[in-house]
Amino acid sequence: MTDVExxxxxxxxxxxxxxxxxxxxxxxxxxxxxxxxxxxNLGVKREDFVFVSGIGCAGRFPYYxxxxxxxxxxxxAPAFAxxxxxxxxxxxxFLVSGDGDLLSIGGNHTMHALRRNIDINIILLNxxxxxxxxxxxxxxSEVGKVTKSTPFGSxxxxxxxxxxxxxxxxxxxxxxxxxxxxxLTLIIDRGAKHKGVTxxxxxxxxxxFNHQTWFYATQKDSRAENTINLEHGKPLVFGEENDKGxxxxxxxxxxxxxxxxxxxxxxxxxxxxxxxQAFLLSQLYYPEFPEPIGVFYVDDSRPSYNxxxxxxxxxxxxxxxxxxxxxxxxxxxxxxxx
Amino acid sequence: xxxxxxxxxxxxxHSDDSKVKVLPSVSVRFCGDSGxxxxxxxxxxxxxxxxxxxxxxxxxxxxxxxxxxxxxTFGVSGYQVQFSSSEIHTPGDLVNALVAMNPxxxxxxxxxxxxxxxxxxxxxxxxxSNLKKCGYEVGYNPLEDEVINSQYKICRxxxxxxxxxxxxxxxxxxxxxxIDRCRNxxxxxxxSWLYSREIDSTIEKLQHYFGEVKKKPEIAALNERAIKxxxxxxxxxxxxPSQYEVAPAKLKAGEYRRxxxxxxxxxxxxxxxxxxxxxxxxxxxxxxxxxxxxxxLARLKQFGIRTxxxxxxxxxxxxxxxxxxxxxxGVTGTSGPGLALKSEAIGLAVxxxxxxxxLNIQRAGPATGMPTKTEQADLLQTxxxxxxxxxxxxxxxxxxxxxxxxxxxxxxxxxxxxxxxILMSEGGLANAAEPWRIPDISKIPDIEVNHPVxxxxxxxxxxxxxxxxxxxRPWAIPGTPGLEHRVGGLEKQDGTGVVSYDHDNHALMTKxxxxxxxxxxxxxxDQEVEGESxxxxxxxxxxxxxxxxxxxxxxxxxxxxxxxQLHYINPFPKNLGEVLKRYKKVIIPELNSGxxxxxxxxxxxxxxxxxxxxxxxxxxxxxxxxxxxxAMKGGGE
Numbered sequence: 001m002t003d004v005e006x007x008x009x010x011x012x013x014x015x016x017x018x019x020x021x022x023x024x025x026x027x028x029x030x031x032x033x034x035x036x037x038x039x040x041n042l043g044v045k046r047e048d049f050v051f052v053s054g055i056g057c058a059g060r061f062p063y064y065x066x067x068x069x070x071x072x073x074x075x076x077a078p079a080f081a082x083x084x085x086x087x088x089x090x091x092x093x094f095l096v097s098g099d100g101d102l103l104s105i106g107g108n109h110t111m112h113a114l115r116r117n118i119d120i121n122i123i124l125l126n127x128x129x130x131x132x133x134x135x136x137x138x139x140x141s142e143v144g145k146v147t148k149s150t151p152f153g154s155x156x157x158x159x160x161x162x163x164x165x166x167x168x169x170x171x172x173x174x175x176x177x178x179x180x181x182x183x184l185t186l187i188i189d190r191g192a193k194h195k196g197v198t199x200x201x202x203x204x205x206x207x208x209f210n211h212q213t214w215f216y217a218t219q220k221d222s223r224a225e226n227t228i229n230l231e232h233g234k235p236l237v238f239g240e241e242n243d244k245g246x247x248x249x250x251x252x253x254x255x256x257x258x259x260x261x262x263x264x265x266x267x268x269x270x271x272x273x274x275x276x277q278a279f280l281l282s283q284l285y286y287p288e289f290p291e292p293i294g295v296f297y298v299d300d301s302r303p304s305y306n307x308x309x310x311x312x313x314x315x316x317x318x319x320x321x322x323x324x325x326x327x328x329x330x331x332x333x334x335x336x337x338x
Numbered sequence: 339x340x341x342x343x344x345x346x347x348x349x350x351x352h353s354d355d356s357k358v359k360v361l362p363s364v365s366v367r368f369c370g371d372s373g374x375x376x377x378x379x380x381x382x383x384x385x386x387x388x389x390x391x392x393x394x395x396x397x398x399x400x401x402x403x404x405x406x407x408x409x410x411t412f413g414v415s416g417y418q419v420q421f422s423s424s425e426i427h428t429p430g431d432l433v434n435a436l437v438a439m440n441p442x443x444x445x446x447x448x449x450x451x452x453x454x455x456x457x458x459x460x461x462x463x464x465x466x467s468n469l470k471k472c473g474y475e476v477g478y479n480p481l482e483d484e485v486i487n488s489q490y491k492i493c494r495x496x497x498x499x500x501x502x503x504x505x506x507x508x509x510x511x512x513x514x515x516x517i518d519r520c521r522n523x524x525x526x527x528x529x530s531w532l533y534s535r536e537i538d539s540t541i542e543k544l545q546h547y548f549g550e551v552k553k554k555p556e557i558a559a560l561n562e563r564a565i566k567x568x569x570x571x572x573x574x575x576x577x578x579p580s581q582y583e584v585a586p587a588k589l590k591a592g593e594y595r596r597x598x599x600x601x602x603x604x605x606x607x608x609x610x611x612x613x614x615x616x617x618x619x620x621x622x623x624x625x626x627x628x629x630x631x632x633x634x635l636a637r638l639k640q641f642g643i644r645t646x647x648x649x650x651x652x653x654x655x656x657x658x659x660x661x662x663x664x665x666x667x668g669v670t671g672t673s674g675p676g677l678a679l680k681s682e683a684i685g686l687a688v689x690x691x692x693x694x695x696x697l698n699i700q701r702a703g704p705a706t707g708m709p710t711k712t713e714q715a716d717l718l719q720t721x722x723x724x725x726x727x728x729x730x731x732x733x734x735x736x737x738x739x740x741x742x743x744x745x746x747x748x749x750x751x752x753x754x755x756x757x758x759x760i761l762m763s764e765g766g767l768a769n770a771a772e773p774w775r776i777p778d779i780s781k782i783p784d785i786e787v788n789h790p791v792x793x794x795x796x797x798x799x800x801x802x803x804x805x806x807x808x809x810x811r812p813w814a815i816p817g818t819p820g821l822e823h824r825v826g827g828l829e830k831q832d833g834t835g836v837v838s839y840d841h842d843n844h845a846l847m848t849k850x851x852x853x854x855x856x857x858x859x860x861x862x863x864d865q866e867v868e869g870e871s872x873x874x875x876x877x878x879x880x881x882x883x884x885x886x887x888x889x890x891x892x893x894x895x896x897x898x899x900x901x902x903q904l905h906y907i908n909p910f911p912k913n914l915g916e917v918l919k920r921y922k923k924v925i926i927p928e929l930n931s932g933x934x935x936x937x938x939x940x941x942x943x944x945x946x947x948x949x950x951x952x953x954x955x956x957x958x959x960x961x962x963x964x965x966x967x968x969a970m971k972g973g974g975e
Contacts (some may be wrong), residue, residue, distance in 0.1 A: 083660020
């Protein structure tokens with residue numbers, strides 16, 4: 001990206017001419033709004049954006065952005081996005097997909113995109129249900145979930161997307177809420193500027209098949225008590241009255257009430273660069289704990305896969321010299337027939 | 339015969355010429371344990387025959403096991419080479435000479451030796467325990483079997499002992515292990531002498547490899563001594579009935595190199611990338627027998643090649659499609675089992691109407707099957723093995739060298755029609771090698787690609803507006819201002835490319851996707867036929883060598899057939915139907931149960947006769963000739 005002056009965009013410039021076909025009230029609308037706002041202000045030309053998705057309700061996302069886009073096959077969007085990035089590293093790539101797509105059928109590809117630190121932005125719209133196939137439980141559904149495919153309750157333990165992303169080597173791992181367009185826009189913007197893989201889980205409401213699944217974390221009356229905002233360098237305080245905090249207790253953490261016994265100085269201070277602390281925070285679950293929202297972990301020191309790839313190409317070109325195709329095709333072991 | 343005395347180290351002058359018998363063609367097979375270096379030995383010998391000006395064809399025969407327990411039959415690795423004073427196309431059916439480094443090799447390879455053929459064995463390895471390891475009865479030694487001795491010329495050479503005796507120097511501290519590793523070079527020396535091939539070039543290569551590359555000049559010296567010792571042994575031991583010579587072949591003048599099918603694909607893809615002025619992204623998951631293409635391309639970064647070892651077969655093809663979407667040449671390589679995994683994604687590329695090159699280096703299946711053996715049983719999978727009406731371009735090279743040309747063709751056709759192409763090679767081509775006349779790269783034409791740019795702001799860009807001539811859609815790539823558009827797996831409306839569930843539109847788009855492949859008939863060569871007859875022997879892919887050899891055997895018997903080899907399977911050449919109608923009989927040999935025959939019967943209503951081999955190996959020319967003759971007499975089915 002050079003100094004060429006960018007057109008001034010508004011969010012509207014990123015809206016395609018397609019009617020949005022998500023169910024009214026779907027959490028995806030909020031993400032679309034946040035995305036368009038972010039895109040208008042990112043400082044990237046519209047033609048350099050590529051939106052990639054897999055299958056599911058979230059898979060329709062690229063159709064609604066007036067950028068280059070690819071709606072691929074189920075679970076394989078991370079691989080497609082990887083191909084786009086290594087073919088043209090100048091492109092700004094967003095992968096928007098759901099929990100079934102990215103964690104079930106495409107779990108393998110998500111893990112590998114993370115460990116390679118390929119410079120793409122993965123936005124996981126987690127609604128804990130299969131919406132497009134009309135309501136089966138997903139890999140993030142809670143145990144005992146009663147759905148059409150599990151009339152007596154699901155048996156499998158849900159996967160934790162944040163823990164998975166951290167364990168896979170993600171270098172920007174965050175969580176946000178569909179109801180908080182402002183916060184979401186900021187986090188996506190920060191993630192987009194991160195050099196390396198970005199993984200943002202969004203608590204998203206499916207108001208048809210899994211309505212209110214995140215209400216404990218997203219509603220005005222419950223949010224302050226059940227979530228905790230992560231801010232780098234700040235103590236972990238939460239609660240309607242900002243009267244509670246998270247304190248380290250041996251290998252784990254505990255909730256304490258601020259007052260005579262404990263002050264903010266006793267609390268855990270959020271450190272985005274501390275991987276083991278990020279793991280610990282990723283394991284806080286409602287209702288025992290408030291669930292952290294914000295950036296869990298950032299590692300800006302690891303070079304991205306694509307940067308390394310092109311450095312390797314450059315160094316090979318430097319050491320091997322100009323490519324001589326005829327010489328290559330001829331090889332070193334020839335004979336002549338008169 | 340037994341040799342017990344080591345010959346004097348200094349050779350006498352060249353053998354008495356009167357003892358040299360001239361043969362038109364010879365085939366030799368080297369076999370031994372996987373760790374005995376048989377592939378390398380065969381490869382060096384092939385270089386020697388190449389330098390002597392012979393035409394040649396090679397075929398490795400190795401186990402899927404990397405290091406099976408030493409001395410077992412399933413750990414045997416073999417390498418066959420035929421060299422000739424005239425043009426040849428196969429490594430030969432039965433060999434004139436076998437070199438067996440151990441009893442397991444002897445046991446599993448004796449069946450490939452012609453009656454009366456020479457069998458040179460490392461006698462020292464025929465110990466009680468080794469014989470037992472490969473399943474011979476206690477007390478039995480096949481070398482002493484009267485029947486075997488009456489059928490073959492068994493030459494018992496104590497190679498282990500002779501190698502040690504000729505390599506050990508009192509003033510040098512060399513491990514027995516290093517010395518024993520040189521036994522293959524001792525064997526190569528014997529064979530080189532037996533067939534009057536020069537060993538100087540091999541010695542140079544050994545010195546270069548061990549001395550300069552591996553920085554182990556002492557190992558280079560050992561190998562040199564071993565090959566010389568073997569050569570002088572042959573010369574002075576008066577051990578063989580005769581020495582043989584095969585005159586140089588009259589090949590077309592030019593500069594030649596040896597090439598295998600997989601090497602040719604690597605060079606072909608690299609050339610295509612240069613000619614289309616793009617980078618090539620090769621994403622692949624390791625699989626036999628396709629991995630060598632990944633290995634080969636991985637070294638060529640300076641040619642704009644970006645290789646990617648993906649996490650699985652599906653990721654590999656998706657990365658390639660992503661790369662094509664972004665404007666480079668996306669290629670993925672695999673074998674039949676991997677192609678099955680990629681099928682949904684190939685359908686995506688068909689719907690997105692993007693170029694994509696898929697290599698299917700077939701092996702014997704189904705499932706894991708016989709990974710190191712050859713077969714042509716993926717034809718129907720390649721043609722139809724995808725959900726929905728999902729046609730792709732299919733091409734099939736017919737020889738190792740031809741893989742170069744067909745790889746370039748694959749890229750050319752794919753970018754022209756904006757459609758995936760599957761190039762079907764075979765294990766039998768991938769690892770086989772032949773002399774290849776080196777092409778002049780500057781004479782290979784450029785591959786033209788036009789990416790659209792926005793012209794008029796008011797004009798709506800139509801990503802699915804077809805080119806009348808090619809039927810393809812515009813390849814607008816991300817980064818191009820004003821052409822932002824979305825593609826995907828959902829059905830597209832003609833022209834605009836927006837999602838459409840309209841029935842008539844689906845029928846139309848289905849038709850368009852097939853039509854643009856048919857349109858390629860205008861830019862592929864018509865089917866050529868060689869020979870005059872009312873019988874046509876029609877093959878596809880790697881059977882060409884066996885068919886040509888069988889046809890020439892028939893000619894010697896006064897039987898004439900015409901032959902043709904299909905390189906383009908979807909679309910078929912424009913004149914194919916007309917060609918087929920010219921013959922009373924059409925005979926189709928395939929390494930499957932009749933897949934091309936099924937296609938041709940359904941498309942052209944031709945009552946073709948099939949000849950099948952389902953053993954996971956190439957046709958033997960002799961058996962094929964016999965079957966063709968039978969079919970001509972009204973036999974066959």
